[in-house]
Amino acid sequence: MARAPFIGRLYWREYLALYASLVLVFLEGFIRIITLGLPQPIIRFCYNRSRNVFNILSSSQGRQARSKHGSFASSVANAADFVDLCSLFGYYAEEHVVQTGDGYLLGLHRLGWKKGEEGLRVNAGRGSFRKKVIFFQHGLLMNSEVWVCLTEKERCLPFMLVEKGYDVWLGNNRGNKYSKKSIRSSPTSNAFWDFSMDQFAFHDIPDSIDYILATTAQLSLSYVGFSQGTAQAFATLSIHPTLNDKIDVLIALAPAMSPAGIHNGFVDALIKASPDVLFLAFGRRSILSSATMWQAILYPPIFVRLIDMSLAFLFNWGSKNISAHQKLAAYPHLYSFTSTKSVVHWFQIIRNKCFQMYDDDVQAPLSLGASERYYKVAKFPTRNIKTPIVLVYGGNDSLVDIDVMLRELPKHTVAKEIPHFEHLDFLWAEHVETLVHPQVFDALEAYAGRDHLKQKYFTYGSINDSAPGRMSLGMSEDDFSSPMTADISDSDPRANGFAAHSPIDSIDLVHHTSPAKLPGRREPVTPTPLSSSSTTTPDPVPEKAPKEKAKPSGLNPMMRKRQRRSGSTSSSRSTDSLAKFGEGGILLGAGKATLGSVNSPSMADVDQKGSSNRRKK
Numbered sequence: 001m002a003r004a005p006f007i008g009r010l011y012w013r014e015y016l017a018l019y020a021s022l023v024l025v026f027l028e029g030f031i032r033i034i035t036l037g038l039p040q041p042i043i044r045f046c047y048n049r050s051r052n053v054f055n056i057l058s059s060s061q062g063r064q065a066r067s068k069h070g071s072f073a074s075s076v077a078n079a080a081d082f083v084d085l086c087s088l089f090g091y092y093a094e095e096h097v098v099q100t101g102d103g104y105l106l107g108l109h110r111l112g113w114k115k116g117e118e119g120l121r122v123n124a125g126r127g128s129f130r131k132k133v134i135f136f137q138h139g140l141l142m143n144s145e146v147w148v149c150l151t152e153k154e155r156c157l158p159f160m161l162v163e164k165g166y167d168v169w170l171g172n173n174r175g176n177k178y179s180k181k182s183i184r185s186s187p188t189s190n191a192f193w194d195f196s197m198d199q200f201a202f203h204d205i206p207d208s209i210d211y212i213l214a215t216t217a218q219l220s221l222s223y224v225g226f227s228q229g230t231a232q233a234f235a236t237l238s239i240h241p242t243l244n245d246k247i248d249v250l251i252a253l254a255p256a257m258s259p260a261g262i263h264n265g266f267v268d269a270l271i272k273a274s275p276d277v278l279f280l281a282f283g284r285r286s287i288l289s290s291a292t293m294w295q296a297i298l299y300p301p302i303f304v305r306l307i308d309m310s311l312a313f314l315f316n317w318g319s320k321n322i323s324a325h326q327k328l329a330a331y332p333h334l335y336s337f338t339s340t341k342s343v344v345h346w347f348q349i350i351r352n353k354c355f356q357m358y359d360d361d362v363q364a365p366l367s368l369g370a371s372e373r374y375y376k377v378a379k380f381p382t383r384n385i386k387t388p389i390v391l392v393y394g395g396n397d398s399l400v401d402i403d404v405m406l407r408e409l410p411k412h413t414v415a416k417e418i419p420h421f422e423h424l425d426f427l428w429a430e431h432v433e434t435l436v437h438p439q440v441f442d443a444l445e446a447y448a449g450r451d452h453l454k455q456k457y458f459t460y461g462s463i464n465d466s467a468p469g470r471m472s473l474g475m476s477e478d479d480f481s482s483p484m485t486a487d488i489s490d491s492d493p494r495a496n497g498f499a500a501h502s503p504i505d506s507i508d509l510v511h512h513t514s515p516a517k518l519p520g521r522r523e524p525v526t527p528t529p530l531s532s533s534s535t536t537t538p539d540p541v542p543e544k545a546p547k548e549k550a551k552p553s554g555l556n557p558m559m560r561k562r563q564r565r566s567g568s569t570s571s572s573r574s575t576d577s578l579a580k581f582g583e584g585g586i587l588l589g590a591g592k593a594t595l596g597s598v599n600s601p602s603m604a605d606v607d608q609k610g611s612s613n614r615r616k617k
Helices: 012-036 040-057 060-078 082-088 157-163 197-216 228-239 241-245 265-272 275-282 291-297 300-315 324-333 340-352 402-408 437-447 460-465 557-566 603-616
Strands: 094-099 105-111 129-131 133-137 167-170 221-226 247-253 389-394 414-418 484-486
Touching: 060 082, 060 324, 082 105, 094 197, 105 157, 105 197, 133 157, 133 197, 133 228, 157 167, 157 437, 197 221, 197 228, 197 340, 221 228, 221 437, 228 241, 228 247, 241 247, 247 437, 265 340, 275 340, 291 300, 300 324, 389 402, 389 437, 402 414
Parallel strands: 133 167, 133 221, 221 247, 247 389, 389 414
Antiparallel strands: 094 105, 105 167, 129 484
16 A cells, blocks of 8 residues: 555654654754863863773773783874874885865875885885885774774784785765865855765775876786775776776675665665655765764773663674773774764665665655656666676674675675674674675685786686686796796886786686575685795886897798797787876876887888899899
């Protein structure tokens, strides 16, 4: 039976839940307004009183555990920014700014040097070290700090990849801590916050990748995303066909595409409500901006307990795989600004059970027309993705519906389950270095630096099943060695970036594998950094060998010309990679015009030379 328009959108229980949620949101806003007017001494007083109350109620064992691990965890929690976090572990980090096509300024961070390599030139042209590039993208309401705010270096994936010889870049979405600026609007205006995941897909991700490839003079990079960072990759690869040539593998940790819903019924009612109701509750600018206020006035263990309760309330996550001192270190870096519209976009996806673009056409409250027959929101065509995809998801993650995801992704997608993991465990769990990192290393070993659109290589699944088989099929061990090579020429990056990786044409691509048919769970592997002896050094530029005199041949000049041209090499990349990256006029692959060219005589010269020889005879 059809329900009445507007009134019949929700059941009466859902209206009660919606009303209660709005009351809580308005109450939080009222408290925040009062708090903003309080002087700093009163805020410190509230902080100290909350600390005393917590210490009284907590056990002696808990106080001892916090004092044991509290020193370094406190340093991580109090670090001001990404650079400070990296310096705690002894790593040098660069900061970059990229301008998107619609005027937003995004912050990028770079970790390109091991400890002791700070003076080396990496991916900087002639004579510099060549390293494969990896790009990290964070999730919803986060920034790049979530990747490095750990208490042990061995559990930090970017640091481990730096030690393995990769050039690591980390992105930031518009509106967050490092990207809160635009040349066209101010963060105090509604226009600045008028963005959703559509803008992440159309501008932020492709513009960031183009900037990184232009800066490093590389043809492609590997993409590692977490949560919404994976959804942004799915979306941007589906609508930018040429971008598939620039990302050699997509590794999706805790992937997100079309979640089944929210565990709590109150919030689930908000999802079913119209976007206008959510804008009324949260405003049209940044969402949950009061989180910084609660962090300022609450004692850290109380703030951690509040976050854990919120995660259990919304998603039914126990957060048992993350240690207490890791929560104290990481939770202060968990939240960053984003727009209300981007959260509304996710509510639309969950409500419609479809990975779609943002729906701007809001139906009139009393409309009697069947709008579904005449209007359809555009979906992200994710089955068009050509880039290899590796999904690593948690068995206890309520936001991942792996069956729906595998139906919507291309057939070459590979999925791997970590049975007891929840969503945030992929960032900060105690055993992330043995359960998650090996999956990332295997995928990079199989795909990083390879032209998946032109050649057939070993795939992630085939290497996992029979790693020793790669040697018996004609691939040397050097093909799977360190990602760092020496740059001997800057005329064409094609000759430098892929010279060490020979394709294997006889290997067939592994198609989509359902979870039931995946290989068994891998044994835990502890990542081992490369030794200093394995680090390569730049090779000298080879001198041109003296030309040898051509031996007499019975072939006529035209046949000899054809013979020479048949041995020339040409680019295996499409001409799309020659497009201008950014607005700085930087061109990649500018040497294509000279690559594989042959200085052979023209037809007129051949005819003239032949007639001259006949006259001599």
